Amino acid sequence: MDSNAVVYPGDEVAIAEEYIPGNGTYEFNGKLFASVIGRIKIDGKERIISVIPFHNMESIPLNSIVYGAVDDVKQSTAGITVYFIEGRKEMLTGKYEGVIHISKVIHGYAKDFSLYIRIGDIIRASVIRLNPLELSIIDNGMGVLIGYCTKCRNIMERRDKVLYCKVCERSEFRKISDNYRDPVIF
Numbered sequence: 001m002d003s004n005a006v007v008y009p010g011d012e013v014a015i016a017e018e019y020i021p022g023n024g025t026y027e028f029n030g031k032l033f034a035s036v037i038g039r040i041k042i043d044g045k046e047r048i049i050s051v052i053p054f055h056n057m058e059s060i061p062l063n064s065i066v067y068g069a070v071d072d073v074k075q076s077t078a079g080i081t082v083y084f085i086e087g088r089k090e091m092l093t094g095k096y097e098g099v100i101h102i103s104k105v106i107h108g109y110a111k112d113f114s115l116y117i118r119i120g121d122i123i124r125a126s127v128i129r130l131n132p133l134e135l136s137i138i139d140n141g142m143g144v145l146i147g148y149c150t151k152c153r154n155i156m157e158r159r160d161k162v163l164y165c166k167v168c169e170r171s172e173f174r175k176i177s178d179n180y181r182d183p184v185i186f
């Protein structure tokens with residue numbers, strides 16, 4: 001594969017003996033494949049092959065898992081700025097705005113967002129629709145990864161099913177991800 005060649009996800013770009021897999025590639029059965037749509041970049045000195053994603057093609061795949069911050073909460077929708085796709089090594093370069101509908105927070109009926117997510121929280125969510133980008137935190141593992149105290153903005157710690165602020169000595173409810181403050185993710 002030559003530098004600047006256009007590749008699609010799943011295209012074989014090299015054999016593993018030739019190159020070290022860089023960003024936008026993955027290794028499988030001794031071969032390296034593209035994980036994004038973009039152009040091949042070869043670092044001949046370090047023997048690294050990468051795929052530089054097309055900016056406008058760097059869309060977020062349906063059903064992928066993403067990380068973002070809650071930046072707006074209304075009655076039935078919450079606005080999320082998505083920064084990162086799970087499994088990718090780099091931050092998204094564009095600004096991706098998604099929404100979570102109140103029906104995509106828990107199984108069953110949720111009256112409002114205040115028991116599940118709050119402005120400023122960092123969440124892990126799954127992508128259930130594109131254009132517009134719609135997210136869900138219903139599934140296990142999805143929900144709040146970092147919750148900030150609504151009174152003092154301190155990062156809260158998990159105490160069973162609630163988050164607790166040591167400064168204010170009070171608890172708040174959230175839909176908490178199984179990976180709450182998981183250092184593997186951050």
Ligand SMILES: [Zn+2]
Binds near residue numbers: 150154167169
């Ligand atoms: Zn507090």
